[in-house]
Amino acid sequence: MSDPAERILTGCHASAGQVIRWIEDGDRRGVAALKHLYPHGGHAHVIGITGPPGAGKSTLVDALIAELRGRALRVGVLAVDPSSPFSQGAVLGDRVRMQRHSTDPQVFIRSMATRGCLGGLARATSEAAVVLAAMGQQVVLVETVGVGQDEVEVAELAHTTVVVSVPGLGDEVQALKAGILEVGDVFAINKADHPGCEDTEKHLRGMLAMRAVEPGCWQPPLLRTVAHSGEGVPELADACIAHRDFLGEAGRLEEADARRGERVFRALLGELCAEALLARAEESPAHASLLGAVRAREIDPYSAAESLVSALAVRGGDAPR
Amino acid sequence: MSDPAERILTGCHASAGQVIRWIEDGDRRGVAALKHLYPHGGHAHVIGITGPPGAGKSTLVDALIAELRGRALRVGVLAVDPSSPFSQGAVLGDRVRMQRHSTDPQVFIRSMATRGCLGGLARATSEAAVVLAAMGQQVVLVETVGVGQDEVEVAELAHTTVVVSVPGLGDEVQALKAGILEVGDVFAINKADHPGCEDTEKHLRGMLAMRAVEPGCWQPPLLRTVAHSGEGVPELADACIAHRDFLGEAGRLEEADARRGERVFRALLGELCAEALLARAEESPAHASLLGAVRAREIDPYSAAESLVSALAVRGGDAPR
Numbered sequence: 071m072s073d074p075a076e077r078i079l080t081g082c083h084a085s086a087g088q089v090i091r092w093i094e095d096g097d098r099r100g101v102a103a104l105k106h107l108y109p110h111g112g113h114a115h116v117i118g119i120t121g122p123p124g125a126g127k128s129t130l131v132d133a134l135i136a137e138l139r140g141r142a143l144r145v146g147v148l149a150v151d152p153s154s155p156f157s158q159g160a161v162l163g164d165r166v167r168m169q170r171h172s173t174d175p176q177v178f179i180r181s182m183a184t185r186g187c188l189g190g191l192a193r194a195t196s197e198a199a200v201v202l203a204a205m206g207q208q209v210v211l212v213e214t215v216g217v218g219q220d221e222v223e224v225a226e227l228a229h230t231t232v233v234v235s236v237p238g239l240g241d242e243v244q245a246l247k248a249g250i251l252e253v254g255d256v257f258a259i260n261k262a263d264h265p266g267c268e269d270t271e272k273h274l275r276g277m278l279a280m281r282a283v284e285p286g287c288w289q290p291p292l293l294r295t296v297a298h299s300g301e302g303v304p305e306l307a308d309a310c311i312a313h314r315d316f317l318g319e320a321g322r323l324e325e326a327d328a329r330r331g332e333r334v335f336r337a338l339l340g341e342l343c344a345e346a347l348l349a350r351a352e353e354s355p356a357h358a359s360l361l362g363a364v365r366a367r368e369i370d371p372y373s374a375a376e377s378l379v380s381a382l383a384v385r386g387g388d389a390p391r
Numbered sequence: 392m393s394d395p396a397e398r399i400l401t402g403c404h405a406s407a408g409q410v411i412r413w414i415e416d417g418d419r420r421g422v423a424a425l426k427h428l429y430p431h432g433g434h435a436h437v438i439g440i441t442g443p444p445g446a447g448k449s450t451l452v453d454a455l456i457a458e459l460r461g462r463a464l465r466v467g468v469l470a471v472d473p474s475s476p477f478s479q480g481a482v483l484g485d486r487v488r489m490q491r492h493s494t495d496p497q498v499f500i501r502s503m504a505t506r507g508c509l510g511g512l513a514r515a516t517s518e519a520a521v522v523l524a525a526m527g528q529q530v531v532l533v534e535t536v537g538v539g540q541d542e543v544e545v546a547e548l549a550h551t552t553v554v555v556s557v558p559g560l561g562d563e564v565q566a567l568k569a570g571i572l573e574v575g576d577v578f579a580i581n582k583a584d585h586p587g588c589e590d591t592e593k594h595l596r597g598m599l600a601m602r603a604v605e606p607g608c609w610q611p612p613l614l615r616t617v618a619h620s621g622e623g624v625p626e627l628a629d630a631c632i633a634h635r636d637f638l639g640e641a642g643r644l645e646e647a648d649a650r651r652g653e654r655v656f657r658a659l660l661g662e663l664c665a666e667a668l669l670a671r672a673e674e675s676p677a678h679a680s681l682l683g684a685v686r687a688r689e690i691d692p693y694s695a696a697e698s699l700v701s702a703l704a705v706r707g708g709d710a711p712r
Contacts, residue, residue: 101693104691105691105693105694108688108691108692327688328686331686331688332685334685334692334693335692335695335696338692338696338697339672339696340665340669341665341696342696342697342700343664343665343669343700343703344661344662344664344668347664347667347668348664351664361656364655364656365653366649367433367652370425370429370430371429371653371655371659372422372426372655373426374656375659375662375663376659376663379660379663379664379667382664382667
């Protein structure tokens with residue numbers, strides 16, 4: 071068995087690590103492995119854990135791992151580090167604690183980093199989740215550090231999104247959180263033993279009450295947790311599983327997976343189209359002279375790109391049957 | 392004069408707002424205006440202001456506006472709100488203060504939001520900076536809220552990147568900051584009257600000392616500011632201007648602008664290529680059946696997209712001359 075994809079299907083951690091590295095690096099072997107793994111990757115419950123820096127997400131993930139292991143579930147963790155384009159995937163201090171689980175053969179933990187390309191991190195994380203699901207991890211926890219765009223991506227990737235808040239954050243962070251309220255399926259106020267918890271809960275309940283709720287829709291629960299003591303963590307796990315069951319009963323789990331496949335297909339299609347035509351565009355003599363003119367500000371980049379592509383497009387062939 | 396681009400060149404704020412809205416919405420009229428404005432948009436000093444939530448960036452920007460206005464400079468401000476895909480561009484509380492400058496005809500302030508597309512915010516902000524430069528704003532301040540990927544984008548957009556720190560942030564945020572150290576041209580410890588400033592400064596100096604510095608390179612200064620009293624703000628403005636002068640003397644300002652044009656050209660080219668071929672791909676009967684198979688998990692999305700694009704590509708024409 072020399073094929074890493076085959077070895078992943080038998081639960082090999084080292085091969086999973088290898089394939090995820092290929093995915094991060096944009097190595098073609100990553101795509102080859104994904105083709106093989108994709109049919110086996112549809113059965114994990116992907117749970118996104120998101121919230122502002124300092125909310126104790128890593129400690130909460132650590133506690134969730136212990137809780138899910140206690141239920142004999144195989145767990146995968148992807149810790150997304152958006153700062154890593156610069157820090158080259160350095161492991162954050164808070165995440166060190168989590169590594170105590172890494173000697174458990176039923177737990178796979180990986181920090182996700184990506185160099186360069188925007189949007190690449192969400193894509194790589196989504197693909198890494200396919201790898202972990204194919205390896206047989208029944209739950210995949212995806213933790214993001216950061217505020218903003220990351221939440222959107224996690225929400226698209228996950229079946230269940232947990233939004234973690236914390237008492238006593240400043241106004242600016244609270245305002246930011248308003249944006250992610252709409253993507254949360256489960257809300258947790260972590261560090262619930264800290265002062266200000268009542269206020270935070272009241273504030274969140276007020277904002278949740280403004281969400282449009284249609285009949286038959288999921289009602290997002292709001293829970294209190296103290297990650298470092300484990301308080302509230304079983305209830306948090308229950309809430310996530312209840313949400314998955316809700317999706318399953320309503321046929322939405324399958325729909326979500328179908329939609330995810332469709333999204334990957336469309337994104338790839340765009341990418342491969344760009345690649346195929348871009349290669350031709352870049353070979354053309356017009357490309358070099360237009361690029362020079364753009365750099366010298368003799369032409370604006372919009373007109374330059376349009377003229378090059380329209381010259382290519384008129385020569386394009388017919389659609390295939 | 393019915394053309395908004397023409398009116399922007401004469402300093403019309405309303406037209407600038409209109410064109411920026413088109414840009415955010417992906418309206419074609421935005422591109423048409425940009426083609427017109429681009430040749431006039433190369434002369435502003437774009438300063439990115441970045442750092443973790445709660446560092447007081449908005450207050451610092453507010454103080455910088457006052458300082459730069461005192462030097463008779465025309466100022467544009469783009470406040471980037473990455474949470475806005477959900478919150479629909481809500482103005483954050485801290486940014487309300489800044490609006491006191493909005494009655495000054497020499498100051499233009501805009502919150503940047505974008506719906507949907509990833510990477511769209513950086514692109515729209517970059518294009519809005521072109522609009523403000525063409526309107527005659529001599530300095531454009533670009534403020535981001537958020538930690539992570541946003542910093543990368545601001546650094547690519549700005550001539551000068553100011554990284555704002557603050558005393559007493561938690562470990563997680565400090566670790567995140569390690570990633571953005573490498574993009575900073577000027578470092579400011581804001582709220583320098585708060586306890587813990589010495590420690591933060593020591594910590595930052597230690598990290599900056601590890602940066603590889605080649606002879607003839609810019610040495611990033613580290614300053615203390617108290618934005619709400621204005622302390623240290625003139626020195627911060629001086630440092631930014633000194634950095635721009637450094638870039639100008641070394642010929643790097645021109646090179647940075649040429650690179651920016653090149654980046655826009657390449658990104659557009661990829662986009663237009665994708666668009667041109669994607670339209671053909673989506674029209675083909677093979678597209679519908681492959682999409683159905685992907686949704687039903689009968690084929691993986693990678694193989695599906697590849698087979699569709701390779702069928703299209705072999706029928707493509709020659710490169711234009």
